[in-house]
Amino acid sequence: MGPNYYFYAISALLVFAQLFLIIYKIKPLKIFYDIPTDRSSHLVPTLKVGGLVIFSNFYFLSIFLIGHSSINQVLLLSALIFLISLCDDFFDISIYFRLFVHSITCGVLIYLLDFDYLLVSIFFLVSLIWITNLYNFMDGINGLSAFMLIFGFLPLGYISYNHGDFEFTNNIYLLVFLILPFLYFNFIKNKIFLGDAGAVTIGFIAGGVGLYGWKLGYWPIWFPTVLFSIFGADATLTVILRVVYKKNPLIPHKTYFFHKLIDLGFAKSKVSLYYAFLMMLSSLLSLFLLHCSLNTIYLSLFIYYLLLIFILLFIHFRWLKLDIK
Numbered sequence: 001m002g003p004n005y006y007f008y009a010i011s012a013l014l015v016f017a018q019l020f021l022i023i024y025k026i027k028p029l030k031i032f033y034d035i036p037t038d039r040s041s042h043l044v045p046t047l048k049v050g051g052l053v054i055f056s057n058f059y060f061l062s063i064f065l066i067g068h069s070s071i072n073q074v075l076l077l078s079a080l081i082f083l084i085s086l087c088d089d090f091f092d093i094s095i096y097f098r099l100f101v102h103s104i105t106c107g108v109l110i111y112l113l114d115f116d117y118l119l120v121s122i123f124f125l126v127s128l129i130w131i132t133n134l135y136n137f138m139d140g141i142n143g144l145s146a147f148m149l150i151f152g153f154l155p156l157g158y159i160s161y162n163h164g165d166f167e168f169t170n171n172i173y174l175l176v177f178l179i180l181p182f183l184y185f186n187f188i189k190n191k192i193f194l195g196d197a198g199a200v201t202i203g204f205i206a207g208g209v210g211l212y213g214w215k216l217g218y219w220p221i222w223f224p225t226v227l228f229s230i231f232g233a234d235a236t237l238t239v240i241l242r243v244v245y246k247k248n249p250l251i252p253h254k255t256y257f258f259h260k261l262i263d264l265g266f267a268k269s270k271v272s273l274y275y276a277f278l279m280m281l282s283s284l285l286s287l288f289l290l291h292c293s294l295n296t297i298y299l300s301l302f303i304y305y306l307l308l309i310f311i312l313l314f315i316h317f318r319w320l321k322l323d324i325k
Contacts, residue, residue: 002166003157008177011061016181018053023191031090034193047191048089050182051198055082058178062171069167070216073112074208080105081132081204085196095250102129102204109208113215128207131228134235135203136196141258143187143272145199146179149206151279152227155287156209156219163218172209175202187272219290222301226286230278233308234258241316257312260319 022028033045059082062075069075084101087093106128115121139145157172182198185191194202210224225232234257242249261271285304289297 003161003169003173007065007170008173011057011174012177012180015053015057015178016184018057019050019181019185019192022049022053023047023185023189034195046193048193048195050186050192050194051082051201052086052089052195054175054178054182054194054198055201058175061174066167066170066174069171070165071168071171071209071212074109074205074212075171077105077109078201078205078208082197082201085136085198085200089195089197099129099133102132102200105204106132106207109211113211124211128204128211130236131207131232132200132204134231135206136199137235137238138231138256138258139194139199140254140256141262141268141272142190142193143183143269144258144275145194145202146183146186147272147276148228148231148279149179149202150176150183151276151283152206152224155227155283156213156224158287159218159223159290160213163216165216165218168213175205187269222297223286223290226282226289226301226304229282229305229308230275233305233312237309237312237316257315260315263319263322264315 028047028049030045032047032049034048035045059075059079062069081102084093084098088098103125106125110121110125110128113124115124135145135148138148153172153176157169157176160168160172182192182194186193206224206228210227213219213224214221238256239249242253242255247253247255258271258275261274262268266274282304285300289300292300
């Protein structure tokens with residue numbers, strides 16, 4: 001069956017009702033709250049069960065109402081990422097154990113994708129592990145992760161629909177619709193976070209679906225990388241700069257570029273909207289380039305990434321003048 005927008009809308013309303021009850025009518029235990037620290041962008045304890053609500057509904061609806069899909073393997077493996085991340089939300093799992101589980105899960109998916117060369121498999125394994133975690137790194141202020149999901153996943157669903165893979169499309173669009181009520185309570189009301197269970201799982205699905213769609217012939221490999229390039233560029237360049245300045249990139253910190261914009265005086269809500277606008281532009285660019293010649297694609301991507309790096313470095317050097325440690 002093709003996209004069922006009534007199904008998406010009803011599902012979104014159910015998630016809205018659940019979030020409303022949890023936020024305003026139920027008093028969850030302290031374990032369900034994110035307690036602010038000196039590295040936090042929030043000042044008051046905030047619920048971190050957005051991912052729990054979204055993916056509990058998503059997995060149930062996907063299995064029982066959508067059924068078989070070409071990306072079922074990605075979704076089934078994402079459930080393992082979801083469970084370990086959920087445990088980390090509430091019980092603070094060791095980073096090394098989490099990375100071990102991420103590596104095994106990503107490794108299974110790479111094995112299922114059956115690349116011809118070992119070096120290619122290793123490259124995509126490392127890339128998938130990085131994408132899985134960078135989504136969590138970038139989940140630092142309200143709205144960012146939700147906007148990235150919306151503008152990143154909508155083109156994936158659109159292209160899969162054009163290839164007649166309606167179950168693929170239904171899963172992608174369902175996830176987009178389920179994030180909308182969360183966006184309201186997260187970005188507008190400032191009442192709830194995704195938590196690791198939401199952010200890390202979304203990162204794995206984004207990377208896994210991007211690779212799967214490429215293997216199915218739905219899009220070229222550069223397509224998903226451009227879709228999620230705003231998150232990718234911010235997190236990757238941040239790690240490189242921390243290494244250059246001899247700072248540990250693995251410990252929590254507040255030196256991502258969205259943090260630097262906040263330090264420079266921009267309101268958090270405006271920073272999220274600026275990122276959303278850039279995400280929208282990257283999505284439109286990706287769709288446009290699908291209809292261009294290879295030379296045009298390569299030239300456009302070179303200019304795009306050069307401009308993106310220039311903007312980020314401009315922010316970085318402006319931030320350095322503030323002398324913030």
